[in-house]
Amino acid sequence: MNHKVKVAIIGPGNIGTDLMFKVMRNSKHLEMGAMVGVDPTSDGLARAARLGVATTADGIEGLLKLEVFKDIDIVFDATSAGAHKAHNEVLQAHSVQVIDLTPAAIGPYVIPAINLEAENATNMNMVTCGGQATIPMVAAVSRVAKVHYAEIVASISSKSAGPGTRANIDEFTETTRSAIEKLGGASRGKAIIILNPAEPPLIMRDTVFVLSEIAEREAIEASIAKMVLDVQAYVPGYRLKQKVQFDTIPADQPINVPGLGLMHGLKTSVFLEVEGAAHYLPSYAGNLDIMTSAAMTCGDMMARRRIASGIARGKETV
Incomplete structure (x- = not known):
């Protein structure tokens, strides 16, 4: 039984x-x-x-x-x-x-x-669809180095954004930002959502920018790869769109992070896409x-x- x-x-x-x-x-x-x-x-x-x-x-x-x-x-x-x-x-x-x-x-x-x-x-x-897709990447970097700032941009098809999603845009950005800090481990977070009206509808795409302390790039890549596998265990259509990118922000050329001031370190850029399983919704609605x-x-x-x-x-x- x-x-x-x-x-x-x-x-x-x-x-x-x-x-x-x-x-x-x-x-x-x-x-x-x-x-x-x-x-x-x-x-x-x-x-x-x-x-x-x-x-x-x-x-x-x-x-x-x-x-x-x-x-x-x-x-x-x-x-x-x-x-x-x-x-x-x-x-x-x-x-x-x-x-x-x-x-x-x-x-x-x-x-x-x-x-x-x-x-x-x-x-x-x-959390939110954008949070579910992107915060694991922030957390993956946090496992290797202290994350000062993380910014996520979730782009979804307008057709996959129903009345509930549209009515909760403000809550989406605030809840996602808060979870970037609480679950992702960032000292400061920011969330942006884009409703794309393109035809044919585009698959969910997410961009994650993380500014952390200087750390071994190979270790961050390995942590991200492991996290992708962990998410794929329950969302098979979750994947990296391209190789993780790194940029060093030198101490003598810091960038201004709102709320934190001038910061330097390692910038990690992660590009994702989420394809839906199409159980009921179309495959482009990976956000749902x-x-x-x-x-x-x-x-x-x-x-x-x-x-x-x-x-x-x-x-x-x-």
Whole structure:
């Protein structure tokens, strides 16, 4: 018998629907319990219903009224930062594990390649798509040398940016910046997102600039290569676009870093692309795929812990 735990997804948009397909196809310890929305005409709700998943268009209150709610162990929230605060309060009152795919950042930031096993909070935040893609590279440099400053630029197709993403642009930049410092180890961080309207749609591309203390370039390259493999374990379409580049900023020609002043050291430039698995979304939407892949990885880990501790409410399934 393979013990699995039931999950609910709040937000039947692109991210929520893609996550549903990942749970149903690839998860080791999760099974779908419910899909929750607020629009009765939602395509995501309709797809869930056709797949035999319980649905409600009455939001969080509707979830509480579903018969299956008593068996729900984990809820993924794929709505908005504002809505998540209210959702989290309700779910915490019912002792439900929450995995937050919005930039609300109520709980600790989690990027599977960096700190998945180290966190055990009742609310875990998946940072942002740009954060999931780029912060592992900052952390890889931090393993070798002290990072003074890190700047990331995430470029995604306009078609892969739905209403939720567009409504959370400010939260995206602030949450990503904060996580660059907390998880990436940078003294100062900056995040930029670009919505590219090009046709045909472009794949997600990310650029990471890191200013660190002088260190062996080979050691940094090796750390980055190892981190890429760690991310590829759950996002196969994650890869370096070209060789890592280095520039030395000499002490007699320092650059001005806002908030830090004149700095010198080693500049590391990393260029990435993220191709989606196309479970539901097109392959160019790597920005959404890396979020749902990271969230499912986190969910699987939390489910494994709940099963091992004997507190899972789900039923055994073959």
